Amino acid sequence: MMDVMNKLKILSDAAKYDVSCSSSGSNRKNTNKGLGNASVSGICHSWSDDGRCISLLKILMTNYCIYDCDYCVNRSSNDLPRATFTPEEIIDLTINFYKRNYIEGLFLSSAVFKSPNHTMELLLKVVQTLREKENFNGYIHIKGIPGADKEIIDKVGMYVDRISINIELPSEEGLKLLAPQKNKDSILKPMGQIKSGIIQSIDDRKKFRFSPKFVPAGQTTQLIVGATGDNDLKILRLSEGLYNSYDLKRVYYSAFIPVSTSPNLPVLKSPPLVRENRLYQADWLLRFYGFSANELLNEDKPDFDLALDPKCDWAIQNISLFPVEINKADYHTLIRVPGIGVKSAYKIIQARRFRSIDFMDLKKLGIVLKRAQYFITCNGKHYGIKSMDSEKIRKTLVYGNQINSGHEQLSLFDKVSIEDRFIQIGGQI
Amino acid sequence: MIHYIYDGSFDGLLTAIYEAYYRREELDDIVPIDSMEENFLIQRIYIDTDTEKSKKVYEAIENKISKEALRRITYAYLSELPRHGIDILKYVQLGFKIGPQVDLNLSNDIVLKIDNIRYKVTMEQHRLLGLVRFRELKNGIFYASLEPDFNIVVLLAPHFAARLANENWVIHDVKRGIGVFYNKEEWIVKDIQIYDSLIVKEEEEEYQELWQTYFKSIAIESKVNPVLQRRYMPARYWKHLIEK
Structure with a gap:
């Protein structure tokens, strides 16, 4: 049996490339003298050595994966230590970290273990126990596994504050090249279903005040920047579409960090951090400043000026x-x-x-x-x-x-x- | 130069404001008794705290200016910044003149100053909501120590009372020798003796090590950025953290 310390090391290391850290958007209350609540504005509890906010306990349930995506550190062909948390271990860590005010809640993700449905069922078990047995009302963010059935995702949505399904590669060609076991449909379909679930739940709550909330903090996704040849215009148009058609709360951008030497991947000296920052700034312009993607970039100038915001x-x-x-x-x-x-x-x-x-x-x-x-x-x-x-x-x-x-x-x-x-x-x- | 000297309590400050109105004296500052400065030119007038007078001022601010103004005055008082007493008096005087709209008048120096203080105090409060670290003691109490720039433990209390509703906890401001105590029902602020040694529960160290491990492994090596880390989490707070 591997001890919890080692598992934590392996499974947080495996989760760190997911850039999302937000704990905002939910106002879940603490009921019946349980543990915790959510703060609408979100709270950062620490900042790691790379200067990123630590708000949630961000871990994978397991890093044993059946997929072999080139860009991903957890791909099945990669030789690295593997581990799996039991639901009890995750629950104990979450509660004890939370009571000490280390964290705002749990961000639980997972590699695809056995099958998408099997993985999603295990995640469901953790969040169900936390909410129903432990009376935990802190923030929970769950990763939706592409390809999992709607029924399971619907159940998970009743317990959590936020779900994210990562698009990662911003084009179909990119997916085909670097993640041939995934496809556009298996990602976008559940995103559409979660969107309908949220709208349904808001409608229901207008009629019946006590009907349960479904994913109250909404859904987010992540795009990797620089692993494929996609330009800034293409990425920004995708984000714009996700905000307008899928009601996403946030799109996160992650500068690609070379984690393998696959010939399909570009050779980079260092991760394109300035480009990542430009995309975040542009994303802000879309959401809060009334800009559209086509105003900021066009076919003649499809990439941002790295020297200017x-x-x-x-x-x-x-x-x-x-x-x-x-x-x-x-x-x-x-x-x-x-x-x-x-x-x-x-x-x-x-x-x-x-x-x-x-x-x-x-x-x-x-x-x-x-x-x-x-x-x-x-x-x-x-x-x-x-x-x-x-x-x-x-x-x-x-x-x-x-x-x-x-x-x-x-x-x-x-x-x-x-x-x-x-x-x-x-x-x- | 006239200085009003009060006992340091919020009621004392409000009493001083009452007296300033009543006596129509030209004041240079209103100062809590424990931070008086030595200066030959200062004429000190000691103000006795009177809760009836302070209540009148409190209600006048709430009704004639706004609840928001009252909140800002509280924050300026908790900031303990130099000359906050006289700033509050000037702000109150202006507030009585302008009314509920006073805070919109940001091109006025005193309104702007109070607004900046509110911003600073709110910032630290928000930051510490995240940076408070509890240790579980042998007797089951969750204990946290901190040394905030401003006197804000009272602003942290409602948050933790809602969140850790079913625990006994203490937040200890070591710098000011005060603490908030919560007993699963209600919280109070009291003076606090310095504990010689706090005995923690056996598993406490284990969770601290787990947290340190997590803190290290969640950082991405190729993006290490100590400048950014310090900007968000200034080094003066590190002493009471577990991970730094």
Whole structure:
């Protein structure tokens, strides 16, 4: 018998490439003096050495897999230590971690063990016991196994807060090449079913207040960036479709980390982290800033500028829409200004109701002018720029104010990209 | 320069605000007794806490300004930042002039300052909801120690009372010598003696090791980023964590 410590090491290591960590979107209450509740905004409990938020106990039930997908570390042909948790072990870890406030809940995933249905049944047993026997009301995120029957997924949905089914490869060609045992249908069909289940449950709750919630925090998915030749436009259009047609809460992007030397995979020196960050920023623009994929990219320019964030990139391509007058522009126009996010726009709108505001006021409100200064006026005045020449603005944004020798340009450029790695996802874009 | 000196309680602060109105004195600051500064120019006036006066101020703020204003004043008080006393007085004066709309007036320096303090205190509160670490003691009590920048244990209590409803727990602010105690029914804030040595339950260390193992193995080596980690989880909080 392998001890729990070793299993935890193996099965959390195997789960770490799933980037989702969110514990938000559910307001499950603690009933009958049970253990735990969910916080709508989500809570991070720690940050691992790679700077990612740790919110949930993220583990696989098992990493024994019948599939052999090239891009995946758990593929059956990969020689690595394997382990399987018993349901009791998972429950004990979850409860004891939760009581010590290490975690917000459980994110349980699994490799495909024996069959999709068999795996899904085992996951069901864990969540059913946690909810019904242990009276656990903390957050639970379950991975839907592509190919599992609707009946089992429906049952799981009654116990959990969130389900995700990972698309991973953003095109059919990609799937055929790297994961021939999966297909588009086995992924999209259950996503459609979960969507209907959620709509059904919301309807039912309008009629019968106490009918149970089904996946109250919605569903999410993950796309791997850089394992296939798919460009940013293709990925972003897919995300847009998932938000619009499948009501997804989030699409996560994961820079591909080479975990095998299969000839089907690209050779990468390091994971494309800046590209991953650009996609997250663009994703934010789709969900909160009213942009569409086709505004940000097109067939002539299908990939993001790695040196500029997508909003700056867009603004420079559409320089005729600028400058924007801070004292007049409406909310939707303000949030399209580079450097002005949702919060800043609200602050501006509130503050200018009392009197017109100038650049000093913007600074006092905590609005960062680093990028915004090139795209706005306050009472008709520019902030120290002489023309709206898009090429000049782009250069200043990328290289800073002085353009000197070629050597320094290069180092400044490097500085931009490293800094970009640290841009906070969800901050003011 | 007149300083009002109060006993450090929230009621004391509100009494001082009452007196400032009643006496119409030009104040330089309102200061809790344990953080008085030595300065020859300061004229100190000691304010006796009077719960009837403080209640009047409390209700006036709630009714004439807003519940939100009351919340902001509480947060500014808990921040214990330099000059928060006089800032609160100015904010209250402005609030009585403008009414419920006061907080929208962000181009006003004092409104903005109170808003920034609210933001900082809320940030730390939210951060610590995640960073509190309980250890299970031999007697079954879950004990957590911390040293927050602001005096926020009182803001953490309702969250854990709902979440760990069926446990006995203590959250100990070591820096201020106070703690929240919860007994499966209700919570209170009390002064707390420093425990010489807390005896933990046998399996406690096992779970701590499991957590440390998990913490290590969940990080992706090729993405290691200590700068980002520190930005989210500043090093001053590490002392009371188990994983760092």
